[in-house]
Amino acid sequence: MLSHEVIVVATKNAGKAKEFAHALKQLGKQTASLLDYPQIPDIVEDGDTFAANARIKAKTAGDALGVPVLADDSGLRVDALGGEPGVYSARYAGEGATDEANNAKLLRELGKLGDDGSDARRESLPDGSRLLSKARFVCALALYDPATGAFIEAEGAVDGFITDRPHGTGGFGYDPLFWLPALGRGMAELSKEEKQRISHRGEALRKLLSRLGQS
Numbered sequence: 001m002l003s004h005e006v007i008v009v010a011t012k013n014a015g016k017a018k019e020f021a022h023a024l025k026q027l028g029k030q031t032a033s034l035l036d037y038p039q040i041p042d043i044v045e046d047g048d049t050f051a052a053n054a055r056i057k058a059k060t061a062g063d064a065l066g067v068p069v070l071a072d073d074s075g076l077r078v079d080a081l082g083g084e085p086g087v088y089s090a091r092y093a094g095e096g097a098t099d100e101a102n103n104a105k106l107l108r109e110l111g112k113l114g115d116d117g118s119d120a121r122r123e124s125l126p127d128g129s130r131l132l133s134k135a136r137f138v139c140a141l142a143l144y145d146p147a148t149g150a151f152i153e154a155e156g157a158v159d160g161f162i163t164d165r166p167h168g169t170g171g172f173g174y175d176p177l178f179w180l181p182a183l184g185r186g187m188a189e190l191s192k193e194e195k196q197r198i199s200h201r202g203e204a205l206r207k208l209l210s211r212l213g214q215s
């Protein structure tokens with residue numbers, strides 16, 4: 001299903017598109033994103049799960065373009081917020097919200113909770129910043145072939161903590177507020193290669209590629 005030289009990734013998120021371009025280049029593939037196909041209307045992401053939304057994006061774009069399409073639906077689940085923002089991560093601060101607005105809302109919501117006595121809230125990092133809650137990035141991928149109607153799917157996740165202030169300027173989205181205790185660094189402090197090795201998206205892509213090899 002990935003026999004085409006150019007793989008279309010059904011995303012309008014430039015940060016995701018760059019990560020896929022980097023990862024798939026290692027397989028000798030070029031990528032295009034929906035930013036290259038402005039004629040495809042905005043896709044309504046009304047699924048209840050990351051996996052359902054990934055299938056919706058892949059099928060909508062694949063049927064419109066007539067080629068196999070890879071789609072990613074991802075987001076952040078924050079323990080202290082009962083798993084929010086979850087599938088609403090992109091529109092947490094409102095429809096069309098910027099990454100900055102979503103990050104500001106996340107800190108606002110966590111700030112409202114006060115000290116719940118959890119270990120996370122007591123711990124501070126060497127620079128004096130504090131860990132506010134356990135959290136997990138989740139990524140669901142769906143590869144859809146319009147010729148057969150078949151999907152290949154995979155999920156990945158990475159655990160960490162939300163910090164009370166940003167660390168690093170790399171990555172995108174919620175990366176500046178996501179702390180990786182095992183590495184002693186923030187997600188936005190990692191290189192593209194490092195993020196690919198440990199991230200939810202990297203794990204999902206490795207699983208998808210191995211399933212593709214078996215199909």
Ligand SMILES: O=P(O)(O)OP(=O)(O)OP(=O)(O)OC[C@H]1O[C@@H](n2cnc3c(O)ncnc32)[C@H](O)[C@@H]1O
Binds near residue numbers: 016076
């Ligand atoms: O739907 P597409 O067009 O792919 O782009 P999107 O940005 O709307 O993507 P999602 O619907 O999957 O929403 C994902 C949200 O989770 C955030 N997110 C996903 N992966 C991330 C990562 O690796 N690092 C930081 N934030 C991430 C991202 O910034 C969005 O706010």
Ligand SMILES: [Mg+2]
Binds near residue numbers: 045
């Ligand atoms: Mg989206």
